[in-house]
């Protein structure tokens with residue numbers, strides 16, 4: 001993940017025992033410097049976490065290519081990126097948060113769309129559907145203590 005982000009981007013992984021390796025930001029915007037990612041990848045690397053800070057897209061063509069070649073996942077932090085787009089190398093407008101294996105959006109009161117402490121997980125890889133549903137149910141029960149909602 002890039003060194004410039006909100007702490008919860010790192011916390012989500014640290015709380016589950018992951019070791020975080022920070023990658024520097026670009027000099028022209030706060031997104032991850034895609035040219036510095038590959039040198040940080042080791043056999044233990046599980047995921048790249050680009051943060052589309054303030055809705056400014058990271059270079060997803062390069063990031064997805066690196067992830068594919070190293071067989072690792074991409075988890076997009078699209079917290080502030082609702083209704084923002086990535087422009088790919090063919091000049092297509094691609095909604096941010098639709099390319100990584102998983103993407104997260106925040107509905108915190110400081111964001112474009114709010115609902116208290118809510119958020120959204122976008123699953124772009126079928127392998128994560130069942131597991132994500134289990135986690136979200138657990139989270140929901142913890143938050144509201146309601147059983148059998150889903």
Ligand SMILES: *Cc1c(COP(=O)(O)O)cnc(C)c1O
Pocket residue numbers: 005006008009051052053054077079080105106107108117118119
């Ligand atoms: C707001 C924000 C977060 C945190 O979102 P929460 O819903 O509060 O967890 C994470 N990353 C970025 C880039 C943000 O702007």
